[in-house]
Amino acid sequence: MKNRLKILLLPLLLIFAFTNADAKWWIFGQNESSVDVSYLYINSLSFDSTKKEIVISKDSLDNGYLHIRGKANAGTSNIGKVLISLDNKKTWNKAKLARDGAFDFSFEPVIGKKYDIYVQILDTTGKSNDLEDTHKIVSVSNKDMREIVQNSLNHLKEAYSSENLSAFMRYVSSDFTGDDTTLELALRKDFSAFDNIHIDFTISSIAYQDGKYLVSISFNRSLESSKDGKVYSDKGITEFNFTDGKNGAMLYSMKNPLIFGLSDAEEVADGSVMSLENSEVITVDTGGNIGEKSIADIANNTGSSSSGNIDSGSFTLSYDDLATGNQYKGFLFDSGSTVSLSGWNNQGTSDIYLETNIFWPDSGALIQDLGMDGSGNVDFNHMTVPTTGYVNQPIQATNNDDHIIAVKLSDNTYAIVKIISSNLIDNLGQIHTTVTCQYKYRSDGGVNF
Template sequence: MNAVRFVVILLMLAMLPATGHAKWWIFGQSENEISTRYLYLNGVSYDELGDKVTIYRETLENGQVVLRGKAATSSSAVGSVQVSTTNKESWEKARKTSDGSFEYAFRPETGKSYVLYVKIIDTTGKTNDVDATRKEIVISDQNISTLVRQAMDELIAAYRAEDPARFMALIGEDFAADPTVLDRAIRRDFTLFDNIDLRYTLNNVTAANGKIYVGFTFSRKLTSTRNSQTLTDKGASEFIFSLGEKGPLVSSMKNPLIFGLSDASNVATGTVNTGTNDPVIVVTSNGDIITQPFTDAITTIDNGGVVQTGFDTVESGSFILDNTGSCFQPGFVFASQEVTCTWTGDINLEINLMFIKNGIGVQNLGSGGINSFSQAPAGGYAISDGTGLTAFTVEDNIGNTFAFQMPDGKYALLEVVSYTDLGGGNTRSTYRFAYQTNGTRNFR
């Protein structure tokens, strides 16, 4: 019976047309999905723009419209990316990298309409849904960015003045998140932040569907009211404004937020793909102000401000400071876990006195060992000025654990394990350490 079945299968294969024999082996790839992981038109999310888009000439960098994206396929590789600005009458190749990222730019004429399509071709010859990428673009000479700048300047001025009524007057009734949530979030910002210094650069202004899409970069510096620590960050973000009788009013904000950080998960609608992993200021669920790399920060925001901690973000171990050889004033750097010489560490030992580097905060947590402490204190640190005012005697603190607050907002723990006086000013001491890399105070 098996032999008969085998013969039947061979006969069926023999009856297939030649074209069938050429392609049967790629069965399954025919359903290969081709899409974009992200697509931006002059820095604005392509999907959020409507069918017809107005771009203001004054905002064009070097007078160009720029399309950036990253192509993706479910199985095969991306072969090429082509763009048409002539309603499919002609096509031009976009610049593409090996990971599927691509860029296409063209210099438009004012008042002329451009019908844009994006075609992604994989190595089997299949394409994406090209018609779904259609956009009609018109270039305008209207000076709308002046209105946007005035609105942005007024928002920042009200925020820095800690005036919630003045700030919320610039928020539209159609604000995508609940306006009361934003109001509550900025009021909490005011209790957590001091000395807010916020600057921005307007990169692009695009209009579609009655909305104004604004892309900008920012730099920020503020002081935590909890521990007087100064934090800085920078990044790229996006607002959407509605243009009404009162001028531009904010209808949505994206992460990374510049306002309402205290409840970012409920204030922001979406995240701007910055393409970098620069540190971002985050307010945690317990009110701590930290900086985290961009990807970690977005994870924390998505978790409602709860930081995912654990030993995977804690560097720990032990080290010895020995000044019996050529290494005078041995020290230790927490971030690199490096033993140094000649006063170049975060902590530096001179015979039996441990000196703390200028700008680092220190606090003696007492006995119990490093594993007894799951969290570094939020405050109470003595900030070193580089002299002996914050130094401690090693031999008098065997078994004690010290907490350190770094100038960049990171925290470390240090336990004095042993100390030996070898005579002649020579000593040897052993320590355990833990360094939290994610910017939180948590060590468990």
């Protein structure tokens, strides 16, 4: 428990160590002025988390109205009045002011018109806040939210497909949940790993809540590995949040399966969409290798480590005709240990065992030869094993180097075995064989290695 407390306190101590005593704890070097606004909103959008220009969809109006709400702060003196200008300081309107400094001003905007908004706080001595801090240019778009979001998603898709980082970031909110600079870094890595990116999507649902567009899409994508030209394709369902901004809807957060920024999913994604549609989606590991994982695997790993649930290692099995007992050697994936079998009567004590020049599945396990490592989609370092096609039949163990054997154990967990080397000595009909293999095993039933 003490250790956990230390872990929780460490980042906090780091943060506080760099702050000024009179600064808000996350705004380094900024002092509070005596006449100021504590917070300021236009409808549910915070002035702080939006850029200077905001385009609001007509759907996000409150019965056709925009409300400017905030709280004035006058330090030790009293607040006199709060004025709102909608026309670049030419005329001023008085806001409703409460005793505690909370104020409210509502107006019915004209669709398409630009409003140059300033908020002035005056204390009883006539001292004013810095008007520039409150400046926003607000317009209301005639488009409905589906059009606005569709337009932003199209821009993001086009910029991503053409690997144009600056064009992509123009549609990302500076308040992006996963941090916009982290997203930039992940996108640069995506562009290095992928070629020929093709994404199709359809907006399945869209809602507006707390200043955010909650968007669900179904997608279909294909891309090419820039490393070896291999084509990967997937389809699924994912979710985005958008917020109003200069270019309409601005990307605020994304969930797994990610469409953009896959190279740092741990930092970029804000949760996962656990849908059966997301059975196998494209991922990129820390080494920039492209693979496919189920959404459950992505969520369970909470990050980029591809070895989290996978046991791996190597084993050598032997078979000896001359031995009086223990002629056979088998392997148990769960414990990662080899076992000796003295003959047929010892069946059921291993998962796979060697007999002369062949591997037999054991204990209810089934096997299949997936082919040579590096051919087709067979890649020992990053591959997905099939869930069907397994048989209770032997597979060649000698003269079959680099072949990968998939093993489905009786408890529906999976392992892969790569034959590294083999040696068979036939001494006048008396066979002695050794086979060395690498293996990977997943105890959680996952199929991605």
